[in-house]
Amino acid sequence: MLCRFTENTKKAKNKLMWQRPPLKGSYDAVIIGGGLHGLATAYFLARNQGMNHVAVIEKRYIGFGGSGRNTAIVRANQRTKENLPLYAEGLELWPKLTDELDFNLMFFNCGNLNLAHSEAALGSMRLLVASAQFHGIKSELVDAKQCKEIVPILDISDLPTYPIMGGMYHPPGGTVRHDAVVWGLARGAARLGVHIHQGTEVTGINVQNGKVTSVETDKGKIHTPRVLNAAGGYSTLVSAMIGIRLPVHVLTIQAMVTEPLKPILHHVVSSGAYHCYANQTLKGEIATGAHMDPWPNYTTQVSARYIKHQAEALTDLMPCLKGVKFMRSWAGLADMTPDMAPIIDGNNPIQGYFMDCGWGYFGFKSGAVTGKYLAEFMASDQCPDILAPFTLRRYENHKLMGEIANPVNYGPWN
Amino acid sequence: MSLTISCPICGKRDGYEFRFGGEERGPRPDEEGLTHEQWCSYVHMRINKAGIQREWWYHQEGCGSWFTIERDTLTNLEVEGREET
Numbered sequence: 001m002l003c004r005f006t007e008n009t010k011k012a013k014n015k016l017m018w019q020r021p022p023l024k025g026s027y028d029a030v031i032i033g034g035g036l037h038g039l040a041t042a043y044f045l046a047r048n049q050g051m052n053h054v055a056v057i058e059k060r061y062i063g064f065g066g067s068g069r070n071t072a073i074v075r076a077n078q079r080t081k082e083n084l085p086l087y088a089e090g091l092e093l094w095p096k097l098t099d100e101l102d103f104n105l106m107f108f109n110c111g112n113l114n115l116a117h118s119e120a121a122l123g124s125m126r127l128l129v130a131s132a133q134f135h136g137i138k139s140e141l142v143d144a145k146q147c148k149e150i151v152p153i154l155d156i157s158d159l160p161t162y163p164i165m166g167g168m169y170h171p172p173g174g175t176v177r178h179d180a181v182v183w184g185l186a187r188g189a190a191r192l193g194v195h196i197h198q199g200t201e202v203t204g205i206n207v208q209n210g211k212v213t214s215v216e217t218d219k220g221k222i223h224t225p226r227v228l229n230a231a232g233g234y235s236t237l238v239s240a241m242i243g244i245r246l247p248v249h250v251l252t253i254q255a256m257v258t259e260p261l262k263p264i265l266h267h268v269v270s271s272g273a274y275h276c277y278a279n280q281t282l283k284g285e286i287a288t289g290a291h292m293d294p295w296p297n298y299t300t301q302v303s304a305r306y307i308k309h310q311a312e313a314l315t316d317l318m319p320c321l322k323g324v325k326f327m328r329s330w331a332g333l334a335d336m337t338p339d340m341a342p343i344i345d346g347n348n349p350i351q352g353y354f355m356d357c358g359w360g361y362f363g364f365k366s367g368a369v370t371g372k373y374l375a376e377f378m379a380s381d382q383c384p385d386i387l388a389p390f391t392l393r394r395y396e397n398h399k400l401m402g403e404i405a406n407p408v409n410y411g412p413w414n
Numbered sequence: 415m416s417l418t419i420s421c422p423i424c425g426k427r428d429g430y431e432f433r434f435g436g437e438e439r440g441p442r443p444d445e446e447g448l449t450h451e452q453w454c455s456y457v458h459m460r461i462n463k464a465g466i467q468r469e470w471w472y473h474q475e476g477c478g479s480w481f482t483i484e485r486d487t488l489t490n491l492e493v494e495g496r497e498e499t
Binding site: 234237294304305397 | 459469
């Protein structure tokens with residue numbers, strides 16, 4: 001009796017936030033990839049477009065990829081006029097989603113401070129700040145002394161390898177708990193009837209007369225007129241199934257956290273020259289991101305070289321962190337495009353095939369808002385104006401976006 | 415596991431001495447009658463294979479040679495002992 005009692009209470013405590021329905025033979029839309037982008041699109045398809053008969057197919061578990069591996073930083077200080085409005089709306093969406101999903105996404109708009117270590121970087125930041133302000137996004141240039149006022153633990157002397165010359169301060173940015181976003185969207189979508197199939201692998205996409213007809217999975221065939229490739233780091237593999245090549249190569253971006261410390265860092269600090277960004281989590285750890293191994297690979301391994309580099313960069317910028325230990329490290333896959341902007345397209349060249357990939361290491365910041373517009377695109381077959389510039393065709397039209405010329409590529413060496 | 419690359423001149427060296435030169439994608443297309451689509455395909459499009467691929471490397475901090483090797487992108491290890499194809 002006692003045994004049965006504990007079993008029942010255990011069941012009640014572990015109530016599933018989303019159910020595990022059987023895989024049906026047909027859906028109105030199949031979304032490949034149970035990450036932030038896929039789940040957000042599924043959620044908004046059901047919520048805003050009235051399309052509830054949707055399946056999210058995830059090979060491993062939801063949030064396994066980039067959605068659960070990023071350093072949870074959000075901001076809206078991109079460079080070009082095409083990207084800025086999308087990122088700005090994305091940033092405003094977090095508090096609204098928190099309410100809507102009734103799930104604490106732990107949005108903390110602590111502000112981002114991006115450091116400049118050269119005249120070239122400051123020049124690049126002037127352009128970024130002007131562009132952001134033109135689009136109504138709060139962003140300002142600060143000098144080294146102001147950097148120190150914002151983040152007192154910075155070393156603004158000439159001791160660091162690359163001394164701090166100034167920076168770009170973006171007050172509305174900050175961090176969002178990435179797992180919460182994945183779980184909140186999954187629960188929200190499932191409540192609206194979306195089926196989430198974890199541990200299910202897509203093995204093929206069938207096309208007839210230029211139209212998507214069905215998706216093959218290891219659990220059976222699904223008839224559907226609409227498929228979305230939201231596979232993040234694995235998007236070229238899904239794309240290959242349908243014979244579309246992408247201008248994407250996948251790099252591993254590395255990240256690590258230190259042991260927990262008392263509150264000392266109240267903003268997101270980043271530096272392009274050091275290729276280092278850091279924030280202190282609510283648990284007290286310094287979560288920090290690092291370089292990418294510059295050759296494509298799917299390993300998600302961390303390399304000793306960059307753990308060492310990260311320790312040097314952090315202690316150069318914030319000497320008080322000397323002696324603090326790294327506790328964990330991991331890596332995620334970044335699907336890099338030549339112009340550092342995503343590829344969002346649909347019905348071209350195959351009717352019913354949509355793609356949302358090539359986000360590189362920016363996929364977290366605007367995932368939710370992209371899902372909202374992509375849902376509109378998939379339901380109406382009309383590409384919303386805000387997504388139109390991200391077409392795959394821009395590469396053959398030689399209209400690459402200018403995001404590549406951002407401060408991260410400017411240092412004392414140029 | 416750290417990456418090592420076999421340079422045809424210097425032998426097996428630390429991967430960080432080299433610069434990745436992209437996956438092997440055939441000869442540069444003829445400029446005669448070249449369409450935007452073909453050029454884009456050559457310049458930008460990638461297979462981005464998950465598995466063994468032939469790829470270019472440049473021994474930047476060494477002898478300066480350009481050469482191809484085969485590497486498994488799932489393990490990040492060079493695949494040795496394969497015939498040049």
